[in-house]
Amino acid sequence: MMDDKVNILLVDDQPAKLLAYEVILKELGENLVKASSGRAALEYLLKNDVAIILVDVCMPELDGFELAAMIREHPRFQKIAMIFISAIQVSDLDRLRGYEMGAVDYVPVPVVPEVLRAKIKVFAELYRKTRQLERLNIELEDRVRARTAELEDSHKRLLQSEQRRSLAIAAGKMGSWDWDWVNGDWMWDEGQYQILGLDPAKFELTPANIQALLHPDDVQVLHEAWANFARGAKSYETEFRIIRPNGEVRWCAATAAASTDTGGRVIRVSGVTVDITERKQAEERQNLLAREVDHRAKNALALAQSIVRLTRGENVKTYVRSVEGRINALARVHTVLSLSSWQGAKIRKLIDEELAPYLTGEQINLSGPEMQLEPTTAQTVALALHELVTNSAKYGALSALAGRLSVSWEDDAGQLRIIWVETGGPAVEKPVARGFGTRSVIASIESQLGGQAEFDWRPEGLVCRLTVPPPQRPFAAEPVSAADSHGLRCAER
Structure with a gap:
């Protein structure tokens, strides 16, 4: 502030002179501090900031030159303005020595009050403005540091934002x-x-x-x-x-x-x-699935229609039971296929589903490697197995406690081979003509899948060999008409 008082240190061993200096400088309105010796002046300097030192050259113990030299040696006091007062005539060498010690001016005795006040006033204003500049510099440096910190923080946030954007874009x-x-x-x-x-x-x-x-x-x-x-x-x-x-x-x-x-x-x-590649692929899969679902729905309806139209029975109760059994077989394989998202069904799962009611004892032996069947193949094989199980439960090995059934399968160069062997059941006679159940199995395996179904009517029990070639298309063709034996015609042997 411009009205801040500055400290002016008056150093002289004579009290009268100190009083005279105080009277002359009082009207400047500054803070006048008196020291009666060089040592007293040094003690004050070490504890306070001083703008100007007015010092007598001739003092006992520590004269003005020695005091000036000691003051200049201290880093804090190197820029303090010192004015020497001398009651004796000084030579140019004395003046030179004083300037070397850090004096900024000489005032001879007798002191001219106006001259002394003018000189002190100039150095006081200079000191005040220097301090103001120092404060302004400090404030400016603080603002620069604060602004720099803001810019660094802003830059950091920008980098973080860019990193988040990059991560979001990459994700x-x-x-x-x-x-x-x-x-x-x-x-x-x-x-x-x-x-x-x-x-x-x-x-x-x-x-x-x-x-x-x-x-x-x-x-x-x-x-x-x-x-x-x-x-x-x-x-x-x-x-x-x-x-x-x-x-x-x-x-x-x-x-x-x-x-x-x-x-x-x-x-x-x-x-x-x-x-958007994954989205496009998902759309294609969805379209394919919609077409395949439509296709499979038509196939399932055609199979159901064939079952209803071609099933035979002695009476309504027998007819209903036969239709329900075959529809249930179709429903079971449909469930198996649904669990795999219509990717196919495992052969062991299909056989277990059809033979589930008879697997509690030791009557049945199953063996073969795990194989994945295409959906259409799985549907047809499941219905063929249902026919064999139904006929065995009525007339074959599964109709007697002593009967035994062995079902084995293998993968022969891509072809599925299933061997159905019954023993221990009622005596078997080769039929004069193929029954409806036999014809339905043969029709489904051979007409639908292009495979082969062989029946060997041995006295000790039936042996049936089913051969199914690998599928030629990703899903089955459109169903043939009921008259051409599409679907498994489930009837008694």
């Missing part, structure tokens, strides 16, 4: 890019390079190199979008394919916006690219 399989419409310069972020499977250090961003990454069938779509910008469009959205350097084809969605100058001319285009 979302997104990339951003920028194209200078005027000079043709491109800028891609790391996500853009990742989507296209490129190494930023090895790929040069040129129009030719970028176009080479686009699927040939989609190049024209992007050219048209670019042409729309030239005609005044502000943004566009489109989907296209890219071909990575390793040959992998990926689907992308791009959104871009144009920046224009004051004249409305495009100067920059910025955009975001998103990898």
Whole structure:
């Protein structure tokens, strides 16, 4: 502050002179401090800040020159203004010595009050302004440090924000890019390079190199979008394919916006690219699943229709029981297929489902490797097994406690072979003509799957061999008519 008082130290061994200096300088309004010796002056200096020292050259013990020398040796006091007062005539050498000791001026005795006040006033104002500058410098440095800290904090937050954005973009399989419409310069972020499977250090961003990454069938779509910008469009959205350097084809969605100058001319285009390959694949799987569900629903209805129309029974009760058994067999295999999302069914699971009511004892022996059947194959095999189980429970090995059943299967170069062997049941006679159950098994395995069904009517029990070739299509063809024996015609042997 401009009205802050400064300390002026008056040093003289004569009290009268000190009083005279005090009277002369009192009207300056500063804080006048008196010291009667050099040592007293040093003690005050060590504890207080002083603007000016008015010191008598001639003092006992420690004269003015010696005091000045001691003061200048201390780092804190090197810039204090010292004015020497001398009652004797001083030579130029004395003046030189005084200046070397740090004196800023000499005042001879007798002292002219106006001259002394003027000199003290100048140095007091100089000291005050110097302190003000120092405070301003400190405040400025504080503001600079605070502003620097703010900028560093802002830069840190920006970096963190950019890192979060980069992580979000990477997690979302997104990339951003920028194209200078005027000079043709491109800028891609790391996500853009990742989507296209490129190494930023090895790929040069040129129009030719970028176009080479686009699927040939989609190049024209992007050219048209670019042409729309030239005609005044502000943004566009489109989907296209890219071909990575390793040959992998990926689907992308791009959104871009144009920046224009004051004249409305495009100067920059910025955009975001998103990898939507998984979404496209999911859509394709969904479409395929919808078609397959429709196809399988038609097949299931056709099988149910065949079962209802072609089942025979002595009476209504027998007929209903036969239809229910075969529909239940179809429902069981449908459940197995549903649990696998219609990816297929394991052969052991199908056999266990059909023989479940008879697996409590030691009547049945099952053996064979685990095999995965296609959905259509699983449906047909399950219904054929149901026919064999039903007939065995009525007339064969499963109809007697002493009867035994062995079911084995193997994978013969991609073909499924099932061997059904019954023993210990009622005596078997070879039928004169094939029963309806036998014909339904043969029809389903041979007509639907292109396989083979062989029946050996041995006296000790039936041996049936089923051979199913590997499927030729991902799912079954459209069902044939009921008259052509589509579906398993479940009837008694």
